Amino acid sequence: MLYYIVIALQAFCIYHVIKNNTSYYWIFLILFVPAVGSIVYLITQVYNKRDADKITNEITNIINPTKKVKDLEKQLAFSDSYQNRVNLADAYLEIGDYQNAIQQYKEALDGNPQNDFYVIKNMVEAFYHVEDYKSILHYTEGISSHKEFPKSRTQFIYGLALEKEGKLDEAEENLKCIDVRFSFYNERLIYAKFLLSRNKTDEAKEILESISSEAQHMTKPNKRLYRSTIAEVEKVLQTI
Known part of the structure; x- marks a missing residue:
């Protein structure tokens, strides 16, 4: 049990380092001196009394992810509010x-007359994982004019749904918006493969070469995070 607690502490601390752009030398301390490094990081970089409960909850959720769901189910049963239902949906996601x-x-x-961009974008993500492309198209229409829609993952998923429904030109129009340097590496790889399927080899190659070049300047944590994507990019480049 102690082993899993230490692993959970490491995972949380590394997540906190990346999320908050803390100096990356902390990652080495956390990885190579697991227990002590994690505790020192928590005390010096994270911990204060107000955050204590939040940290405890996040570590618990890493060890036992279903606990969060069960707690939120009880909370919804006690108070059937819009926010409680959204929180439970997020936990399921x-x-x-x-x-x-x-x-x-x-x-x-159903209980909210307004289109909630946050809720719909998360629901679109869930639809994507169950391959319900028609529902993606249906719900995305209501948020496509929202200021946060352009160049978002939601627009990218919308493009993929359009592709599945055979609307290739519209799909390309939406997918290309995700081609932003130093971001969206997985999505840009998928977009490049889409272009290859439409015999747009030069455009696809340009995206893949850009990702390959950007990979040379990634931080070590990002290189680990996107290792399989970078490898796939290099593999596809070799076939062009």
């Missing part, structure tokens, strides 16, 4: 229970 996430998001929207 986090653990990959996409059908339950979709159900809760839909019920939340």
Whole structure:
């Protein structure tokens, strides 16, 4: 049990380093001196009394992800509010229970007359994982004019759904918006493969070469995070 607690502490601390752009030397301390490094990081970089409960909860959720769901289910049963239902849906989405996430998001929207961009974008993510492309198109229409829609992952998923429905020109129009340097590496790889499927080899090659070049300037944590994507990029480049 102690081993899993230390692993959870490491995971949380590394996540906190990346999320908050803390100096990356902390990652080496956390990895190579696991228990002591994690504790020192928590005390010096994270911990204060106000955050204590939040940290405890996040570590608990890493060890036992279903606990968060059960707690939120109880909270919703006690108070059936819009926010409680959305929180439960988010928790389902986090653990990959996409059908339950979709159900809760839909019920939340039914009780809310306004289109909630946050809720719909998360529901679109869940629809993507269950390959319900028609629902993606249906719900995305209501948020396509939102200021946060352009160049978002939601627009990218919308493009993929258009491709599945045979609307290739519209799909390309939306997918290309994700081609932003030093970001969206996985999505840009998928977009490049889409272009290859349409015999647009030069455009695809340009994207892949850009990702390959950007990979040379990645931080070590990002190189580990996108290792399989970079490897796939190099593999596809060799076939062009």
